Amino acid sequence: MSTSTQGIPFRTNAAEALRNATLRGAMRNATDTFTIKRADALSGVPVEEWREQASAMRLHVLDNLSDYVDRFEKNAARAGARVHRAKDSQEARERIGSILKDHGIGSVVKSKSMVSEEIHLNNYLETQGVRVVETDLGEYIIQIAGEGPSHIIVPAIHKDRRQVGKLFAEKLGCEYSDDPAVLTRIAKKILREEFLSAKAGISGANFAVADSGSIVLFTNEGNGRMCTTLPPLHIAVLSIEKMIPSLADLPKFIRLLPRSATGQILTSYMSVITGTRKPGESTGAEEMHIVLVDNGRSEIVNGEYREMLKCIRCGACLNACPVYRMVGGHAYGTTYPGPMGIVLTTLLDGMEKANPLLEATTLCGACEDVCPVKVPLPQLLRRLRERRVEEGLTPKLEQTGMAGFGKIVKSPFLFHLGQTAAHFLWPVATKIGPKVALDRLPRPVGKIFGRRVS
Amino acid sequence: MRVQLFATCLVDTFFPETGEATVRLLRHFGVEVSYPQGQTCCGKPADSGGYRHESRKAAEHFISIFEGNDDPIVIPSGSCVSMVKNHYPDLFKDDSRMREKAEAIAGRAYELSQFLVNVLKIHEANLSGKGRITYHASCQLTRELGVREEPLLLLQSLKGAELVPLPYADRCCGFGGIFMAKLPEVSMALADEKLDTVLSTGADTVTGCDHGCLMNIADAIRRRGSAVQVKHIAVVLAEGLR
Numbered sequence: 001m002s003t004s005t006q007g008i009p010f011r012t013n014a015a016e017a018l019r020n021a022t023l024r025g026a027m028r029n030a031t032d033t034f035t036i037k038r039a040d041a042l043s044g045v046p047v048e049e050w051r052e053q054a055s056a057m058r059l060h061v062l063d064n065l066s067d068y069v070d071r072f073e074k075n076a077a078r079a080g081a082r083v084h085r086a087k088d089s090q091e092a093r094e095r096i097g098s099i100l101k102d103h104g105i106g107s108v109v110k111s112k113s114m115v116s117e118e119i120h121l122n123n124y125l126e127t128q129g130v131r132v133v134e135t136d137l138g139e140y141i142i143q144i145a146g147e148g149p150s151h152i153i154v155p156a157i158h159k160d161r162r163q164v165g166k167l168f169a170e171k172l173g174c175e176y177s178d179d180p181a182v183l184t185r186i187a188k189k190i191l192r193e194e195f196l197s198a199k200a201g202i203s204g205a206n207f208a209v210a211d212s213g214s215i216v217l218f219t220n221e222g223n224g225r226m227c228t229t230l231p232p233l234h235i236a237v238l239s240i241e242k243m244i245p246s247l248a249d250l251p252k253f254i255r256l257l258p259r260s261a262t263g264q265i266l267t268s269y270m271s272v273i274t275g276t277r278k279p280g281e282s283t284g285a286e287e288m289h290i291v292l293v294d295n296g297r298s299e300i301v302n303g304e305y306r307e308m309l310k311c312i313r314c315g316a317c318l319n320a321c322p323v324y325r326m327v328g329g330h331a332y333g334t335t336y337p338g339p340m341g342i343v344l345t346t347l348l349d350g351m352e353k354a355n356p357l358l359e360a361t362t363l364c365g366a367c368e369d370v371c372p373v374k375v376p377l378p379q380l381l382r383r384l385r386e387r388r389v390e391e392g393l394t395p396k397l398e399q400t401g402m403a404g405f406g407k408i409v410k411s412p413f414l415f416h417l418g419q420t421a422a423h424f425l426w427p428v429a430t431k432i433g434p435k436v437a438l439d440r441l442p443r444p445v446g447k448i449f450g451r452r453v454s
Numbered sequence: 455m456r457v458q459l460f461a462t463c464l465v466d467t468f469f470p471e472t473g474e475a476t477v478r479l480l481r482h483f484g485v486e487v488s489y490p491q492g493q494t495c496c497g498k499p500a501d502s503g504g505y506r507h508e509s510r511k512a513a514e515h516f517i518s519i520f521e522g523n524d525d526p527i528v529i530p531s532g533s534c535v536s537m538v539k540n541h542y543p544d545l546f547k548d549d550s551r552m553r554e555k556a557e558a559i560a561g562r563a564y565e566l567s568q569f570l571v572n573v574l575k576i577h578e579a580n581l582s583g584k585g586r587i588t589y590h591a592s593c594q595l596t597r598e599l600g601v602r603e604e605p606l607l608l609l610q611s612l613k614g615a616e617l618v619p620l621p622y623a624d625r626c627c628g629f630g631g632i633f634m635a636k637l638p639e640v641s642m643a644l645a646d647e648k649l650d651t652v653l654s655t656g657a658d659t660v661t662g663c664d665h666g667c668l669m670n671i672a673d674a675i676r677r678r679g680s681a682v683q684v685k686h687i688a689v690v691l692a693e694g695l696r
Contacts, residue, residue, distance in 0.1 A: 385504025
């Protein structure tokens with residue numbers, strides 16, 4: 001994985017991933033399993049009606065986003081949390097860094113959060129001398145491997161159990177095992193000590209409830225609850241579009257998010273956290289900070305790509321995407337991979353850097369089919385490709401070719417001339433032309449169909 | 455009944471036998487087929503590449519060739535039909551005169567299997583077939599046009615042939631138009647995955663409604679040295695005409 005000023009070298013990264021048999025096996029197993037489990041979990045339920053309702057709710061929130069953010073801020077403050085607004089990644093991570101510094105905290109436990117990846121929080125905190133311990137098992141695995149997540153809900157999806165066994169033996173000094181139960185026990189023992197001694201916990205949020213000022217966390221391992229209730233200080237970091245109006249709207253997502261993500265009917269743990277620990281309560285942080293990250297979203301919400309912000313980060317579009325399934329998340333060289341990742345990265349990081357990712361779609365539409373909130377991903381991808389052309393960021397040879405196509409396509413004479421030339425020049429063209437493309441096509445026929453039909 | 459045939463540039467250039475099979479099928483069932491000369495490409499490659507200006511040129515040409523009557527336009531390709539039906543009106547969203555024309559054309563476009571089942575009902579015509587056939591459900595046909603059942607009804611109806619279901623039939627084969635040239639490694643990996651599922655069925659023939667996909671699958675077969683045959687659904691059906 002590497003990036004350059006020319007943009008992300010997706011083709012090189014993808015070709016490298018395709019040569020990695022372990023990665024491909026792991027990707028195939030995981031995405032096939034999620035595809036089947038998702039379909040099972042959604043059979044026999046009125047899925048179209050649910051998607052329609054969830055989509056409408058997300059659109060309603062986007063239509064009134066700044067109002068809901070204000071309401072959330074007010075109600076969270078009333079519940080005892082301190083709310084911070086960060087206009088970009090830098091502001092967000094510096095704010096979190098300074099909260100920890102003010103408390104003299106040198107070590108934090110953290111539950112999985114994609115927005116914390118977006119703002120590159122861990123790296124920043126490490127440079128500030130804060131030790132960060134990821135407590136979601138997948139995140140823990142990639143953290144000790146020194147990697148970033150390759151899937152938005154299954155961060156270590158690209159690894160198989162033998163790799164994890166070797167990694168644990170090497171980094172943790174334990175005996176090699178590739179039994180997931182044994183490996184989980186090893187991680188659990190280490191993480192338990194971390195939870196009990198931590199002075200601060202950092203979490204993300206799946207939803208933020210405007211009417212109550214609550215944040216809602218969906219996890220499967222219970223680590224989110226440990227991070228947010230055991231340490232005396234809790235910092236939640238979330239992007240502004242996570243709002244829902246009230247707790248009454250939550251069921252619309254409780255039923256769809258886990259089904260779409262992992263094929264579970266319900267998530268194993270759902271935590272609703274409303275401010276700080278109150279007198280008489282036995283759990284909860286004594287001090288809570290909520291960092292609301294904008295990072296361009298206030299602008300995106302007013303533009304033609306606004307529907308991207310409906311996304312609830314289930315990862316179903318990744319599992320359904322043919323390109324993602326083949327190459328995994330690291331090839332994208334971004335925080336968010338797959339179809340939603342291409343669109344969101346282009347919006348957040350800019351066309352210049354992200355434009356090579358716009359190749360990474362066949363526009364097959366499988367992503368839109370599985371999206372629980374009906375984000376029109378193929379349309380957004382196509383529109384971004386149009387913008388890329390408008391900005392002159394496609395290869396020069398392609399621009400020339402397409403300009404030629406625009407002329408030839410409206411002239412039957414030139415079109416047929418081209419077909420004839422292709423037939424005769426084919427043996428030469430396949431020798432000197434772009435081999436990997438032309439080699440895979442049959443030779444154009446000598447007498448085209450249009451001349452045979454009467 | 456009269457129809458106009460848009461053969462598609464792939465059929466015209468690479469697979470004339472599919473065009474001939476389409477004409478034979480339609481004529482066999484009493485349809486008068488006209489082939490407007492001067493037709494070229496629907497513009498799909500430019501459209502999916504983001505070249506809106508060029509795809510508009512293609513659309514203008516297509517409309518100029520086919521406008522002027524109310525006959526159905528039959529097209530043996532799901533992705534070209536989707537281009538005409540779903541994308542042409544959008545290309546002219548700021549030009550009400552052209553948009554009206556585009557919508558009229560869109561309303562006349564039929565994908566071949568759609569026309570054969572819903573208009574001609576030839577799945578009730580006792581056509582014959584042979585061998586074990588499996589069917590790849592191409593992306594735009596399935597998801598943009600919603601044509602899922604029609605090709606299966608046609609293939610199931612063939613006396614003497616066995617239709618074997620393809621696992622993950624509607625997964626993308628990796629063609630994707632210019633995608634196959636821009637990310638050939640990924641495209642080939644996807645075609646290989648598709649071929650693995652084809653081989654798992656034990657079918658001797660794989661068919662579909664889009665030559666783009668079939669060409670990509672045929673390439674995987676060639677690279678693998680497999681004996682599985684690739685035929686457009688028009689060819690499979692026309693073989694059953696006596």
